[in-house]
Amino acid sequence: MISIKVRLNEYRSNQEGLCPLIFQVIYRRKKKIFFTPYRLPPDNFNEDKERVVDRPSHKIPRREEINDYISRTRSELLQSIDILQKSRADFSVEDIMALYAKNRNNCFFMWYMENIIQEQEAEGRLGTVNTYRSALNRLIAFIGDSKDLTFEDITGRRINLFYDFLQRSGIANNSIRLYIRILRTVYNRAVKEEIPGTRLVSPFGCISISETETIKRAISLDFINAISLADLKSDSKLDIARDFFLFSFYCRGMSFVDMVYLKKCNIIGDTLYYTRSKTGKPLTIKIVGPLRKLIEKYHNEGEYILPILDPAKGTLYPQYRTALKRQNTRLKRLSDFLNLPVPLTSYVARHSWATLAKRNGAPVSVISEALGHRSEKVTYTYLAALDQEVIDKVNEKIVYLMK
Secondary structure, three states: OEEEEEEEOHHHOOOOOOEEEEEEEEEOOEEEEEEEEEEEOHHHEEOOOOEEOOEOOEOOOOHHHHHHHHHHHHHHHHHHHHHHHHHOOOOOHHHHHHHHHHHOOOOEHHHHHHHHHHHHHHOOOHHHHHHHHHHHHHHHHHHOOOOOOEHHHOOHHHHHHHHHHHHHOOOOHHHHHHHHHHHHHHHHHHHHOOOOOOOOOOHHHHOOOOOOOOOOOOOOHHHHHHHHHOOOOOOHHHHHHHHHHHHHHHOOOOOHHHHHOOEHHHEEOOEEEEEOOOOOOEEEEEOOHHHHHHHHHOOOOOOEOOOOOOHHHOOHHHHHHHHHHHHHHHHHHHHHHHOOOOOOOOOHHHHHHHHHHHHOOOOHHHHHHHHOOOOHHHHHHHOOOOOHHHHHHHHHHHHHOOO
16 A cells, blocks of 8 residues: 655744645655645645645635645656556565656756755764755755755856855855755766756856865874863863863774764773764774773763763754763863863864874874775875974974074
């Protein structure tokens, strides 16, 4: 039995109280939803009849257009199902959606992107979901809430206009670069899936945004020692922040998200085994003495090494985001307390470990493997900016060579 339902997703209402109109397809107990180009007030949609209706207090100017869209889309879905039933003995709800998307006469970019986000959410890739959602929200702000773009509308000129819009909105250059790259990834996937309206020559080739070099965030070994030896008995919150920072440093700059999700079962003997969330790369870390002390200090009854996440309190990802924000706030206080030259963040430990490894002669290939980078090219970019202290020392040597 295949179920097709049309409803409003009231969990994603915008500031005006308009909710996305969605289709829900259920087959063999698996559900897929996709977003239409329309948003409506809840009172203007009859869920039983699956029709847009006018109310005395509020009329929908595009009521007939939306109802025609609903009828047409249902018909196209049924047509896709009929084709599958006649051509295959077995198929899935994913097959239904793939065939429907491929055969649509007028496929919408934001609709398509929304469904990619839904896939990522189902796979638990919540960090990726957030970045894709941010890019989509910026595009919606540019186009307008009530509109969508077909793939034919995605032109070089429109992408440049979107770029100008982001610049006028005060978005940082690296964030603009990220948003454009995400939209290009979505477009390239649509090309591979032969979605109508896409072009083999990408419209994104007309724009090039260079990455803005960020402020160097590494600190010296002397400052790492100062952090380690600081007397923080009077402030337990700063003490915890310091410990989590050092935990990351002792783990070769492990990212905060990976630290938070570490479980006790990840420890076998004197080795910590884990998979880096960003790249999916499996890594192993020998548990050195200072790291062992921190693991023992934060021993708890739960399944996680650090007492941050609690499954009993609900979804884990929001707990991680809250913990990350709290950690960075406390690290800023710790920076002020210790008079550090660089404001501490959870990322400084990673940059500092990599920089110290480089100064001590570690090959880039070793640093790349230790950090869990996809390739050495990423590591070269990571280590590209030598810190000012090194540059000053080189200059001093050159100057004193003069007579």
